[in-house]
Every structure is written in C-alpha cells, then in structure tokens.
Amino acid sequence: MTAVTTTPAASAVPSSGRRRARRVLSWVLLGFGLLLIAQWVCDAPGLSSSSTWGSALRLTVPIAVVAVGALYSERAGVINVGLEGMMIGGTWGAGLFGWFGGPWVALIGGVVGGLVFGLLMAVLCLELGLNQLVVGVAINVLAAALARFLSDIVFSGLDGGSVARSPRIEGNVPRVSLPFLSGGFGTPDPLRDLEATGIPVLSPLAGIVGGLTRDVSLAAIIGLALIPLTAFVLWRTRFGLRMRASGEEPAALQALGGHVHRTRYLAVLVGSGMAGFAGGYLVLISQGYVENQVAGRGFIGLATLIFGNWMPGGVFAGSALFGFSDAVGLGRPETFRGMLFVLGAVFVVLGAVRLRRRLGVRSAVPSLILGAVLLVAALVLPLPSALATAAPYLVTLAVLVVAGTRMRPPRALGRFFPRQNSSR
C-alpha cells in the first residue's frame, strides 16, 4: 500500500474515531486510484497482481514485528541497535526448537532466542548503565558469532544440519484464506477468477484483495496483529502509560512511586521477544535456520521505527512501504516503473500542496524535484534491473527526504536513569 506520509499527528486518543476512519478510507481510495493510473500509464499489471501483494504481505511481516519490538524498548527510553542480534538469536532458537518440536514450537523457540539477548541487553544497560549503542552493536556481533559457533557444535552433528543450517523443519504453520472470497477452507475462489478477467477496475481490486487474503500464514496474522495490540497497550494500559513516562521523564514516574527500572526491563524483554518472533517467522519461510538469513532486517526494523516516528501506525506504514517496495523489486521491471510513477506523482502533489499552503519553499522544493525526477525515471529512463533490488532502501530514503520529518523521539531516549536511593 502506498504510504502517503503527511506526518501523522501524534494524537493518541481516538477521540474522533469515526472521522479518522473516514479519512483513512479516502486516502485508501485515492491511493487505489493512483495505482490504477500508474498501471495503465506504465503498462504494469504487476502493481495490483495478487502475487505482488501476497509477497508484499510476507515481506512486511518480519520488518513490522521487529520494528514494533523496537518500539517497546525505545518508547521506554532504551536505544536498541541490537535488534539484528536479537533476530539472529531468534532464528537460531527457532531452528533448534523447530527441529524437535515442529513449526509452532519453532516460533516459541524464536521468542526464547530473542529473549536471551534481550536479557543480556537489559542487564548490561539498565543494571550496569553501559552505553546502549555499544551494547547493541556488541550484541549484534555476539549473536552472529554465537550462532555460528553453536551451529558448529549442535547442528553439524545432526542429520541435515551443518554449520550454516539447521535440519529442515517439517511442516509449517497453517495458512488461511478468506472463505467465499479467496478460497478459504475449500470454498470457491471468486477473487482469483475476477483477477484473471481483466475488467478495468474490478480486476486490480480483486488482485489486491486476493493477494492480501489468500494463503496467509497464521504466523503472519499473529505478527501483524501485534501492531494494533501495541497501540492498545501504549494508550489504554497502565504498563503502556508507565512505559511512555519512562521514556519521557523517568524522574516523574519515580517520584510518584512507579518503578522505572522494572518497566524498562519489561519493555526491553517484550521487544526482544518480538524480534525473536520475527526471526522465527523467517525460519518458517525457509523451513529452517540458515546462516545470514536475517540479512540486515534488524537494522531496517530500527530504521522503520524511526521512520514511523515511534508510533505503531507509522511503523505499519513504514514496514508496508518497505515490504511493498521489496516485492516490487523482486518482480518485473514494469512494476518497478509503476511504483516509481506512483511515488513521483505523490511527491509532486505534496510539493504543490506545500507551496500552496505557504509552508515555505524549503519544504516544497525537495518534494517537487524528487517527484519530477521519479516521474521522468518511471516514464523515460532506462533502469538497470539491479536498481530494483535496492528499491526498498531508496524508497524509504526518498520518503524521509520529502517528509522532512518532525521527529519526536522519546525525550529520555538513551539517558541512563540511576536506581533509586543512590547517594551522591
């Protein structure tokens, strides 16, 4: 889904729930319209094909989950650059647990693997107060080294395992589809038929909806459900409020008798568990632990968190943008052009709107220029195919440039807060 990023206002309380829903709906319709235009202009049926959207969903999940995990930690005030390592721990744990317990147990193993490193980070950063960035980097390196080391010891001796792989995990988590629409539970699959017909507006719609709802792994559903769950936790539960307070002004929480340390510990652990879950998800896709399968997703997750301005909605938008770009990049070149067209159009419009609202030339010009460049690239320039592989990163970067973010990191992020009753 194209993320039209007018920086989301940090209004947490859904006081105008219905109004917001209507606004989201109109953006969705606009986006869909733009997609149709792009598809027609660039002759790119892939933009709305179910295969693209299905891939997009699969590629979004690990990023979204690890980013949401990072959200817990950072909202509580602890910088977490060790996500990559936690995900690696998750993949290794999932590989191990999955070998003797099957796919669902693999997911549990993923969580456990992430928790191990989460605990390490919590102890080092919260108890000892070590520099959070250094600890994060160290955890990344440590996890990679340990994964290889332990694979050598454990997996090499097993049937089907080696120093770079765990034995294959038999079976997988069940997949579901929407009944009566995309062929769930043995019912007919009208969306697929509709997609194949080629009828102007309905066929692309069927492609998108079908892609998003067909053969969706339960693990993916659980993973994505974590996002609204996190929004709920953040704004409706005590833990969420105290977590936010810990990240903004821990002294306030402590003076009122709250436990800053306990809250941060829990937040870091929850976050690392989620990162581990994301690793477990990757393992399910590859049917086992494979060395280097995380491939930088932990970092991208952190980037997505910052991109999303530390809000669950923003995280979803960012990871969806990333997942979609990734899916497009893996597909046909025309689809890539189509996406560039959409982005270019969005940027140009955004730039024009900013100019009209007199928000200053400085904020409008980059948007306009970038948009124009993208449109030209989409329509006219020959593009090396490999550019598409870098697509998600380029797209995220482009959106960052244009959005000219008004970043709102948690105020106490990274600051060490000493335990209570520490004499001078």
Added chain:
Amino acid sequence: MIARILRTVAGPVIAIVLALVVTALFLTVSGYSAASAFEVMWTYGTTPESLASTVNNAIPLYFAGIAAAFSLRMGLFNIGVDGQYRVAALVGAVVAASLPFPLWITLPLTLLASAAAGAAWALVPALLKVYRGVNEVITSILMNAIATTVVAVLLADVFRSGGGQNTGSAPIGENGSMPALIDLGGRVQISGFLPIAVLLGIGFFLLHERTVWGYTVTVANLSPDAAESAGISVRRRIVTSLLASGAIAGLVGLPHVLGTAHRLDGTLPTDLMFTGLAAALLGRSHPIGTALGALVLAFVERSAQVLGIVKLPTEVGTLFLAVVLLSSALGYWVVENGERRVALMAAIRRTRAGRAKEASTR
C-alpha cells in the same frame, strides 16, 4: 604519572582479560580444551609471517577505528562506514587500474579518489541530519544497504573484468598497487600503508588536541548550546566530522584492494566496520590506543585461523571480538566505579585524619 598510565591502560586490559575468560568458558563448555586452543593460537600467531600479517591486517582496522573515532569525538555514531568503504574500494580499484601514470602519481590520486568517494557517501546522512533533522542512524543504515547493492551491480556489469567465477574489477598493475614497505622475503612483508596509518594517527591527534578546530569540536560535543553561544556552528562541525569520518573510511578497503588482491572482488573483508569500532572503543578513541586495539584484534583474528587445522572452531576469533566489544564498555565501568570508590575512601581518610588532628589539638 604511573597512576595515570595505569588508569588509562586498566580499562582495555580488563576488557581483553574478560574476553579471554569468556571465550575460554565457551570453549570449555563445548568440550574443547581452552588451554590448548590458546596455546596453538599463540604459537601460530607469533611466527614472523603471522606477525607481519597482523600488522598488515591491523592497518585497515586502524583506518576504520580512526574513522569511528572521528565521529565519536563529535558524539556521532558513523554507522555508515560499511557502505562508505565499499563504495570507496570500488572507486579506488577502478581509478588505480585505469590511470596510465607512474606510481608516484597514481597512488596519491587513488587515495584521494577513495577518500572523496567515502566522504561523498557520508554526505547524504550528514546533510539530511543537519537540514532535515533526519536521524543519521537510519540514513546511514539505508546508505549501507544501497552501497552493497550498487557496488555488486556495478561490479557485475559496468566494471566487470575477467571471466570465470571470481567477479571483480580490472586487475591493478604495478603502477597502481601499493608496494611493500619492508620486504624480508618469504611471506614477511609490511604493507606500504603503514606510514600512511602513522601519519593519519598523528594528524588525528594534532587536529583534535592542539588546534582551535579541535577545541571547538570538543565544546560542540560536550555542550552544543555553549558552543553556539560561543560562536561555534554545531551544524558545520557535524557535517565536517561526518565527512572527514567518511573520507577516512574510504581508505579502509584500499590495503586489501591495492595490496593483497590487486582488484576489487568478493574477497574484500565485510566486517571491517565493527572490528574497527571495537578497536576505537578499546582505545578510547585515542590514536595510540586505537592502534593497540587494532593490533590486538588483528592478532586474534590471525591466530584463530589456525584453529580449523586442529579441528577447533574458528569462530573463536569472532567470539573474542564480540566479547571484547562488550567488555571494553564493561572495563570502563569497572575502572570508573573503582576510581569513585578510591576517591571516596581517600576523602573519608582525609576527614578522619582532620578530625583526629582536631581532637588531639583540643
């Protein structure tokens, strides 16, 4: 004087000792003999070829470490060193291979080109941070990912040279390669990059400790508000520090490209950024400390290579590195806490002595 030396050295020493202990622990728990592993490593690591190799391998680590230290002095984490040195390595390889000039022209040009490429790659995060307020961590991460793809693509298509399995750029001839500084025959050679590293270290020290610019960077890092009121442009310092860090990062891949492989191909080491960062942390961002850190880490990496031959896990090297990173931070915590305790004890002793004197004179 001795106390000061001890205090400075204590941190890194504790870090290394801790790393040794943890690595030994892992080995023993997995059923290997830590003692024999270390012994084998030491014997192998202290042969002349190994020592020479250690010095040569320490040089790119030193570059990466100084690059990290440069930005650390400004309170920034240049996590984009990874992408910067890859791009710069490609630029350097291509320049060195294509220039028709003699060595004494080609070499400086190559170094300059690589430094410029590294700085250029650091420009995007720097500008975005200063003018759009975008966090430099994410932009650097994204630039790293983009660099990996771009370099791979360019290597496979545009700058491809020679067929077969090993994709790489055009081979660099005599006029482009870095000659050995000292050649003792056999495989004992010291890279010609050593004097460059030394000069870099000296330059880094002088710049930060003895110039007005260095003073302004120190102030800007410790208190941006005080800097601004004192007329120091923090923005400009941020950009210059990141660019300089990128330029130095650009040199990181050159020892390999110009000295070992004589081209850019898949053999370029990929973890130099983290190891370099570890060296800088071990050495507390000090030019000499970073050099020692780089030497220690290179030594461990080299001596760990022998483990495969004796059926011990080679990952010992990476494990050691990882624990060193952690324990270098821990080492300072121990030292700082120790210092505080020592100072407190001294203060208590002084007051007691003062009171005792008071009591005796009454």
Added chain:
Amino acid sequence: MTDGQEVLVRLSGIVKRFGTFTANDRIDLTVRAGSVHAVVGENGAGKSTLMKILSGEESPDEGTIEIDDSPVTFRSPRDAQAAGIGIVHQHFLLAPALRVWENIVLADEPGPPVLIDAARARREVGELAERTGFPVPVDAETADLGVGMRQRVEILKVLYRDARIIILDEPTAVLVPAEADALFAAMRDFTRAGAAVIFISHKLDEVLSFADDITVIRAGRVVGTAVPAETTAAQLARLMVASEMPVVTPRESPVSERVVLETRGLTVAGVDAVPPLSDVAFRVHAGEIVGVAGVEGNGQSELLAALIGRADATGTVLLDGDDVSAATTVQRRARGMGYISEDRHRDGIVLPLALRENAVLGYQQLAPVRRGPWFSRAAAAKAAAEIITAFDVRGGDPSTRAATLSGGNQQKFIVGRELLRSPRLLLAAHPTRGVDIGAQAAIWSELTAARDRGLATLLVSADLDEILALSDRILVLHRGRIVAELDARGIDAGTVGEYMTGARGGEEAA
C-alpha cells in the same frame, strides 16, 4: 510557635550524609495542622534534602519522622504519599509528551488491573481541578502549557492523592506577584480544612507575608525559628547567612551620553500568531545598567538570543554606532559584546572541561589563544589563572574541571571571564541565579565597579530585587513588547509587578 493546634508532622534529629558531606545535621522540625510553615535558608543549606526525606525520596541516616504522633518509616515516595504527604517540586517532574490527565494519574491510574479507565480518570481530574480552584485543560498535551499552568498540574498531582501535608519547593520562582498571591490564597483554603503546608523559599518578604511559622536552616542545621509578627527580613537574613545582605553602593559617576547599544524594531518571529519578541527599541549608554524585568517566558530569552546573534531576528542592532544586525556571534563577541547566559550549565560553561578550556569559551578565535590554526594551552591557562585570582574563584586551578566548583564559584568565573575582556557591552542574564549570598554580593560589586568604569550593561533578571538594586533604568517586557520604561530610583516592586503581568501597560512606555 502558633498555639492551640495539634502537631501534624514532627521531624526529630534528622541526619543525612552524602559521602563525607553532611546535608542535614540533627534537624528538628515541627509543623502544626492548619498552619503554613516556611523553611528558609541559602542554596545548599539542606532544605531540599530535608524535604526529600519527608517526601520519601531519600531516607535519613538518623532521626525519626512522626505523623499524627505516630512514627513512620518511608521506604519510597509511595509510603509518604500513603501517609498523606505530597511535594510540589521546584523543577516540575512532568512528561511533556503526555497529556495533563496522564501526568496527574500516573502510577495511580483508575480502572481494572491492567487497563486504564481513561474516561473516569479525565472526569476525576476535571472535578478535582474545579473543586480546588486550579482549572486545567485536562486533555491538553503538557508540552503546550505555560509555566503557571504546569505548576497547577504539579499541584493537582499532589491533591489527586489526597495530600494532607503539602510541600512546596520554591513555588513562586516562576510566578509573578499576583499569581503568587493566588497560590497562597489557595493554600490558605487547604489549611483551613486542617491540612498543613510547608514551603521552602528564600524570598523573605513572601515568607513574612504568608507563613505562620518560620524555621531557618544554615549549613545543615536549624539556627532559629521565628514567627512573622515578631521578626524582620533583616533578622532572618542574618540568621541565614550570618552576614549582611548585599548592599549596593550608590553610584558616583553619572551616566555617559555615549550610546553603546541601540536596537530598533527588533522582532523575532515564531510559530504562533503572537511573535515572541516584537518591535523592541531601546538604548543603553556607557556607564549605565539597564534592567529588563518580566515574568520568564515573555521574550527575555529571545531578546538575548537576538542580541548575541543566535536568533532569526529582524530589525537593527547597533553596537557603538556600528550596525551588527547581520554579524555572527563570533563577530559580535569579537567587537566587544560580553555575555553572561541565563543558564550557566546550558551555555555558560562546559562542565566536563577544565577551567583552562572554559576561560576562552567564546574567545577561542582571538589571539593570544589562537596562533594560526593552533590552540595555545599556555595562553588559555594564563587567562584562567587571571580570572581565578581577580574574581576570587575558589575550588580549583586552571586544570580543575568546572563541574567540581560550586554554583557560586562557577558563576564568578563566568562573570570574570566576560569582564576581564573589557567588553563595551555586557549582556547579563540572571547573573546570580542559584548562587549563594556571598557570591551574589561579590558579583553585584563587580558589576557596579565595571559600570563605574564605563561598561554598558543590559541586565535581564527574574529576581526583582536584583533589578531594583542594580539598575539605573528598568524596561519591562510583557508578551514580547516593552510596555514600560521606568526610572529605577523610587520605583517599587508592586508597580513593576503590575507592568510585568500586563495589569498596567502601555501608557508609560517611553
């Protein structure tokens, strides 16, 4: 001691040490129900520590606390809250990104075990605010509130937890006379209902007006108790410092004709409709101190930033006749503009650095410190030594870290650094904030001595006493505009206060 009421709080023999430093040395404090009890003392005397012990944030090394005649031990602030004690901190502990109601109910949220009943919380907070006379916008983001409103939120935090003993730490530091009166009136309502209010202050006139009992603390010990009716400010001050209040010698030399600083139409635009600084025009002559009075947040920071070159300002700034409106900070300082910043820890001094490095802050581009590209540490050390000797800075030598000096000595160092450069113009913002009386006297005398030597000074301060004591002329800033220009001789605090709050304004502006 006021008779006829039971004792609500009794602290006996409280001792608290931090390392080798004794912050509280056998302190006794007795507070009766329904009374307002003031605790006065200099900075560092131990008042805040004592209150932290009472509020449960610190635990005493020796001594007992009795509430309603039964001894209690507080292991955390929560225990103190349960006993009915609430503290309103001087530096508010509010999370700016949270909403007002969230800040108030934090850690005591209404509702079932895991969830928060947000509707109930909002309702309860709203009702409480109305009932106690501290209305606040319940759903607003705390970051958007002004200082006075934020203090109300802090107070409501305490009231939400049914406090019977309310501690106020320097409550009127950020309020204007009228707001302070309103606050104390509200406190009186509480005491009428049987609660006790303890407030820490160093504003003696306030203490004499509002308190029923006064306890004076000096260097960790109680040196006296008093009843307002039977004492005077001078006597209290003498107890506090065992030395006289600083007296400013009347000026001998007249103000010169030469205009050193002139501004015309100085404006700083902001994001709101009302610009933070608007069309400010004034002059400062050589040998003159012009005071700028105003409630914090009415444009003082922007004015200073515009003058030093750190703000996006329009308008003209003339320094000794030269137009420096477009000059950078470095250029302005090089031309003789000295600057004592409002918050020394933020931009006056760099704490981790040695005094040697701090001595040249702002002047690093000038000789003799700068020799080509090189930084001469010897020259910097010499400058530091000069400052230390000339301004009686105690606590170290040029190689000592600035952080180890006391606040007063740090400030003396900063004042020395600026004055020793013989500037033409000195921008002095809150020059004696958070500084003990001894250092304050020293700084005041240095400023007047410099004035007598011909220095032009613009003095911005929230301490009306300071403005009245030092200034020749007083400008009042309200909502970014100069609303009055007054002759300092013969003016009284009340009149200035009225201009400061906008109760009076406009007619007498120059």
